[in-house]
Structures are given as C-alpha cells and as structure tokens.
Amino acid sequence: MPDIDLARWHVDIDTYLNPIIPSPPWRWLPRPISHFLGYRGDKPPKVLGNLVIAFWSLLGVFCGVLVVAEVSMHVPAFQHHNAPIIVASFGAAAVLEFSAVESPFAQPRNAVLSQVMASAIGIGIGKLFALNAHAHSLPQIGGALACAITTAVMVLTKTVHPPAGATALLAVTEGGKIGWFLVLIMFLGCVMMQAVALLINNIQRRFPVYWWTPESLSRPKLVDPEIAGGKKESSWTPSSSSDDDVTNVPAQIVLQEGKVSVPDNVLITAEEMAMLEKISERIRYSE
Template sequence: MHPRILSVLDYDIDNHLNRIVPHSRVSRLPKPVSRFLGYRENEYKEPTRLVVVFWSFLGSLLGLLIIGAMYKYAPGLTRWNPPIMIASLGASAILDYNSIRTPLAQPRNAILGQTFSALTGVIIHKLFHLNSNWEDVQWVAGAVACAISSAIMATTNTVHPPGGATAVLATTNAEIIAMGWIYIPFVLMSSCVMLALACILNNIQRAYPVYWWTPADLKKEKDIEDLEQVSSNGSEKVLRGQSMARTSQADPDTVVISPHHLYIPDTFDLDGDELAVLSRLQARLRWDSAMDERPRADSSEG
C-alpha cells in the first residue's frame, strides 16, 4: 500500500494536538496540591490489594451518592427532572476509583469521552425524531449512537467505555430523552464531580491521574521542535531554505543526509511527514556540526 495512504489510515490526532497542548506544570505547584493532582517525586508503587479494594469501594459509594443527591436535591438541577441516576456513571465509577492506572480512566478520557458520547446521543435522537414513526426505529438509533460515539472517542483518543451507554441512554431512556440538550452539561458536570472526588480519594494512598492529557512527554517534544525549527505541514515546504535534490545516483535506494545537503532518489515518493523526519535529522546534523566547530572557533580567537 502507498505510504501516503498508510499515513492517512494511521491517523493520530495527538500528532497535531500535542504541538499546541502545554506540558504539565503540576510538579511546580506546592507539594500538598501537586500530590492530589497525581504528581509523585518518587516512583509510585501500588498499595496492597485490600487497600485498593477499600478505596475503590469508598470512591464508588461516595461518588454516586454525591451525584444522586445533586440530582434529587439541588434546586438548579431538579427542575430539569433528571433520572435518579445516569446508569453509565456507575461504569465510570469503576474506572475512576478502581482501575485508575488504565488509560481509559484518565481525565481526558473520563471527561471528553462521556461528553462526546452524550452529545452524539442527543444529536442522533434529534435526527431520528424527525421521523414520525421514530419509536419503531428507536433501537436502531441506540445502535447508531453507540457506534458513532465509539468512532469519535477512538479518533480523538478519548475512549471511555461507559460513554457507549451514555450515548445509548440518550436515544432510548424516556427520562433522558425528555431532558434534551441539557443532558450534555449534566453528564459533563457529573464527570467533573467524580473526577474531583477521584483526585482526593485516589491520592491518599494511591496516585491518580497517571497523566492529564497524554502519556507523551510534551515538554521534550516542544524542546525538539524549538531546537530544530522544523514544521510538519505535509509538503516539501518543510525543507525550504535547505539544499534538497532529487538524484538518480548509482545507489537508487540510498538517501544521503549531510548538514547542508539532502539527496533523495527519484524513485522515492515521500509525503510531507516523511520529509519532515528527514529535515529534522538534517537539522540535528547541522546543530551537532555547529557545536563541534564552536570550540575550534573560540580557541582560534584566543
């Protein structure tokens, strides 16, 4: 398969988002604060199994009790007649307070996965509701909502399994359907409350979250980009200002990279991302060459 087609099929949104997302500065906060945001100076070690069981039980219990009490007694919320409990939050509680080290339980997934799914479910219901006999195909709406929310979560790297149920409920549960668009902020609010409680309880003897946005080291990625001053815009513009040549030299399968020249065989059809990689390598060679020459220049001046 053509490399360009493969690069499209292997699309990863974080390749674009990580360039603009600021790296975590949690470690700079006062220790009491950074601790309850998941930061640890020393290597984390999971406590004994019964300790994990206790905190998982307490977190799930308190988290759902708080949500239920808000739905039942909060003056600003009760007027929307929410259900006693959004069932998918029970599944979220297992991830937020039990399997807290998995990627599926991290804040980005827990918040955005649920919110995207709620939005998807409401939109799908609204579209199916345009059909006068929509009750006859309500089961289809549930399946479509779940499938689309799954695709959206996978594309945005926000997979949170309870989100599937969140989308289905928006198309099949009468109480939630009656809420309409307000269902989305309810899900967002509930997810944020459960996350806040998770940061408190899970950091007493455990550590949560493992990361807030991505496990990648955003600081190192940005440092490399600043050093090399290279853009990955998907075209040969990434090599502007550099000596690049197409060549049919003796070895047609060899790419030659030097600090000031880049030779690519005519038989190579490279896309923008691949050209950017070569450009980064050349920028690194130029940097190393400049560092090697600096001591000699200084000594000659002396």
C-alpha cells in the same frame, strides 16, 4: 489482488493537538497540592495488596456515586429538566475511576470528554430520529447508531471510555425529555467524579497517571547553532530540566545496589516496580 498497507490508514489526533497543549504546571505548585493532582516527581507508586485496593475502591465508588447523586438531587435546574437522580453510566465510570486507576480508560481526558461527546451524539441522533414518525418508533436503531458513532469518535480522539457507550444509548432511548441539558448533566457529573477521585485515589495511590497524554508535552528549547559550537545540522535541542512532568530526554531506568531510579517520563505499574526492586536486591547480594 494487490496488498493494501493498512498501517497508512491511521490518524493520530495528538500529532496536531499536543503542540498546542501546555505542559502540566503541577511541579510549580506546593507539594501537598500537586500530590493530589497526581504529580510524584521521581517517586514511583508503591506496591499495594488487593485488600488495600479493594478498600479504597469501595470507599471511592461509594463517595463518588453519592456525591454525583446528591448534587443532582439539589440542583433545581436538573429537576426542571426531568433529570434522573443519576445517569446509570456513572456507576460503570466509578468502577474504572476507583479500581482501575492506572487504566487509560480512567484518565481525565477519557473520562470527561467521552461522556460529553456521547451525550451530545446521543441527543443529536435522538432528535434526528424524532423528525420522522417512522424512525421515531425505532429507538433500538437510533440507540445502536449513537453507540456505534460514539465508539468510532472515541477511537479517533483517543478518549475511549466504555461507560460512554451506555450514555449514548441512554441519551437516545431515555433522554427525550431531558434534551441537550443532558450534556451539562454529564459534564458536571464527570467533574465531580474526577474531584472525588483526585482526593481518595491519591491518599495511597496515584491518580491520574496523566491528564492528557502519556507522551511528552514539553517544548523543545531553541539553541543558536553558533553558540552550540557551529553545529548547524540542528537548531534545537530537547529541554533537559528534571522538573518537567515528562521530558524529551531519552528515558533511562537506573538499577543500583538496593536502589531503583525511575524518571517521571516512564510510566510503570506497581508490579513492574516490585520486579525492579527485586533485581536491585540481587545486585546487592551478588556484590
């Protein structure tokens, strides 16, 4: 039986999207504003104990869920479309947004797009099943199908967000009365949850780690080969501006005596930063 190269069965949607996605402009904004949008320049996140993380998680989940529920209860259009006080999947989303702020599942691209797609897929599957009386009596199959399709779409679009699976399931089993209005409900709820997360998570932590992708979105700077010394092998060079959120320059972590320099295009956790600081202290003592 011939071997099949499974690595060829791969589609990277960012290959097509990243060239048209603009680089984040946070570095040009006033520092107090950019700080609460997750921009830190060359400052790595501080190491926090789990008691501090637990406190901010408690406060964040409470405020996030409360804000979404309160707004939903006071929007007349929501009541007119028989919307629930809050979609249950927002509870799971809040856990990710406020306790696992460094997880890819919690970043804005995943948190917002996944929920919108899940609600649209769920409602669409539910309406298709409603066209047939026999199929309409099998909501368990429709729910399973919607959840499965949503998962596959999230994998292909790099927007995996576990709570979205619950949204797709609920859209089929309980979203018949709400209809397509559920898409707007989920979008508005996600935006409000993100707004609360930006406020609370950036007091002592950093959120988001990235808005669209951890990869570079900076554009290559075109260079005249004649000006560059007649080297015609390459007509462009990466931009080397230190103000970019993420640059194309090769990442270098510099360890000096009692000092660690981490470029902003390197994503490291607080635990990894603590380890690097210990190594820099060793350099000091060894000298």
